[in-house]
Amino acid sequence: FQVLEIHLNASESRKDLLTYLESKHQADVWGWTSHGAVDVMVGPTHVDDVIRMLKTKQVSHRTKIEDVQRLLDEHVAENRHPRHRRAVSLSSVTRRYLRLPQIRQFLQNVRANATQADVTLSSLGRTFQGRTTPYVRIRQKNSGDTNRSVIIVDAGIHAREWIAPAMALNIIHRLAFNPNDDPEVEDLLEKFDWLIIPVLNPDGYVYSHANSSTRLWRKTRTTAYSRDPYCLGVDANRNFGYEWSDSPEHGGNSNPCTDNYSGPSGFSEPETRNLKALLDRERGRTAAYLSLHSYGQFFLYPWGYDASARIDDESDLAEVARQFSDAMWRRNRWYEVGSSAKVLYAAAGASDDYARGGAGVKYAFTVELSPTDSSPHGFLLPAHHISSVVADHWPAFKAMARAIWNKMQDDSSNADSAPEFSSTQDEIEDEQLQHDQEDDPTRAAASGRNDNSFRVVGSGAFSNGLTSVTIDGHTYQLNLSDPVTLSWVQYYMDLFGYERPWDTL
Ligand code: 0X9
Numbered sequence: 410f411q412v413l414e415i416h417l418n419a420s421e422s423r424k425d426l427l428t429y430l431e432s433k434h435q436a437d438v439w440g441w442t443s444h445g446a447v448d449v450m451v452g453p454t455h456v457d458d459v460i461r462m463l464k465t466k467q468v469s470h471r472t473k474i475e476d477v478q479r480l481l482d483e484h485v486a487e488n489r490h491p492r493h494r495r496a497v498s499l500s501s502v503t504r505r506y507l508r509l510p511q512i513r514q515f516l517q518n519v520r521a522n523a524t525q526a527d528v529t530l531s532s533l534g535r536t537f538q539g540r541t542t543p544y545v546r547i548r549q550k551n552s553g554d555t556n557r558s559v560i561i562v563d564a565g566i567h568a569r570e571w572i573a574p575a576m577a578l579n580i581i582h583r584l585a586f587n588p589n590d591d592p593e594v595e596d597l598l599e600k601f602d603w604l605i606i607p608v609l610n611p612d613g614y615v616y617s618h619a620n621s622s623t624r625l626w627r628k629t630r631t632t633a634y635s636r637d638p639y640c641l642g643v644d645a646n647r648n649f650g651y652e653w654s655d656s657p658e659h660g661g662n663s664n665p666c667t668d669n670y671s672g673p674s675g676f677s678e679p680e681t682r683n684l685k686a687l688l689d690r691e692r693g694r695t696a697a698y699l700s701l702h703s704y705g706q707f708f709l710y711p712w713g714y715d716a717s718a719r720i721d722d723e724s725d726l727a728e729v730a731r732q733f734s735d736a737m738w739r740r741n742r743w744y745e746v747g748s749s750a751k752v753l754y755a756a757a758g759a760s761d762d763y764a765r766g767g768a769g770v771k772y773a774f775t776v777e778l779s780p781t782d783s784s785p786h787g788f789l790l791p792a793h794h795i796s797s798v799v800a801d802h803w804p805a806f807k808a809m810a811r812a813i814w815n816k817m818q819d820d821s822s823n824a825d826s827a828p829e830f831s832s833t834q835d836e837i838e839d840e841q842l843q844h845d846q847e848d849d850p851t852r853a854a855a856s857g858r859n860d861n862s863f864r865v866v867g868s869g870a871f872s873n874g875l876t877s878v879t880i881d882g883h884t885y886q887l888n889l890s891d892p893v894t895l896s897w898v899q900y901y902m903d904l905f906g907y908e909r910p911w912d913t914l
């Protein structure tokens with residue numbers, strides 16, 4: 410496999426060309442570059458045809474990665490962990506891409522031993538394959554029930570973007586232990602509670618760690634919408650239910666075999682609903698939502714669903730974004746800033762748009778971390794780069810938090826634009842404390858059985874062999890002969906108090 414950097418002339422048939430490459434040549438779009446070019450991975454049996462086609466169309470291009478397999482093998486080898494060693498040292502987050510079980514171990518270690526902050530560890534809810542989704546809440550030590558604004562950070566919506574979970578774990582490490590005696594850490598905890606979800610798509614993340622042939626997996630691992638093993642998963646960052654669309658014009662797709670499959674409807678997937686539930690719970694308290702991705706070095710704000718939609722307070726978001734990119738610049742890294750549909754491309758159903766449009770978070774951002782688009786590594790950034798990425802980005806995250814804080818002070822001195830709270834602070838706090846103590850919040854949420862919440866419609870007799878199942882108001886087309894799907898439905902049936910599942914089907 411090779412990665413080609415293709416320079417699309419103007420806006421001409423940009424989409425057509427990519428759609429053609431994806432459908433006819435099974436090309437995989439890795440990412441957009443700031444100068445309007447696109448990185449596309451093409452397989453060995455297609456690369457000659459593709460290059461010939463580009464030449465006849467006079468589309469300029471260059472080979473960016475000659476041999477993806479070699480890079481993959483090196484990358485996987487560098488990140489291989491000694492199997493016998495059980496304990497994960499805290500500082501390993503600066504040197505390695507941890508596997509999911511190691512991330513769980515790391516988080517437990519943080520909770521037990523944090524020196525600089527109070528840390529609680531909870532689960533956002535189950536994934537499609539039934540995994541819990543760990544997240545931490547980091548608060549100033551002994552701060553009792555003071556009601557700070559929250560900054561929510563997630564990573565790993567896309568499985569293959571490993572630098573993002575690594576960055577999230579390092580933010581946790583720095584806030585909870587302050588390993589470099591950074592005098593500003595205390596201030597960050599004084600200003601905000603930090604709620605960090607290092608891996609929002611655990612099923613996909615685990616799969617991307619399985620071997621070099623699965624390393625570039627992007628989506629979740631839903632088996633519900635197709636029987637073809639190559640067509641599993643939903644692009645979780647197309648599945649959020651704000652201005653959701655599965656049309657290619659809005660960056661989505663209705664074909665389960667594509668890498669940007671939007672799912673059958675907004676919030677059809679447990680992973681996106683897990684984050685929605687958190688954002689909804691924290692409604693009115695969340696100062697900022699930050700979603701970490703890679704790669705390309707972009708700092709993006711809404712709207713992402715449509716390039717013609719303009720956000721009304723763009724200057725506020727742009728100012729915070731500029732503080733971030735200025736701080737990166739001081740570390741010799743160039744970040745491009747802007748609204749995502751304009752800077753990158755329209756992509757409806759992403760988490761930032763929901764955070765802003767659905768959950769009312771003023772400062773909602775997507776960060777495409779390093780490397781840049783001119784790097785030869787893309788998603789396969791070697792693990793020994795983690796520490797410099799972290800060292801360079803930490804000042805920028807701090808600058809961002811400071812900028813948001815300053816903006817909030819300006820706003821609250823101007824009563825007209827002060828944020829509205831949906832309920833009293835105390836109510837929200839009580840609710841949150843309950844959730845933090847739950848091992849799995851979805852269990853608590855479902856404790857009152859509601860007869861409309863779980864319905865099975867049809868009996869597998871559809872021509873596609875799928876059965877319509879409605880869970881909690883969302884309808885899924887499920888392949889119930891698949892054992893993983895079955896266990897997942899079983900999980901929800903238990904949750905909603907149904908004991909005898911399959912007689913009715
Ligand atoms: O396409 C995406 O989901 C993100 N880029 S990535 O290369 N990591 O896949 C960008 C999402 C930007 N936000 C919105 N379009 N709303």
Ligand code: ZN
Binds near residue numbers: 566702703
């Ligand atoms: Zn991504």
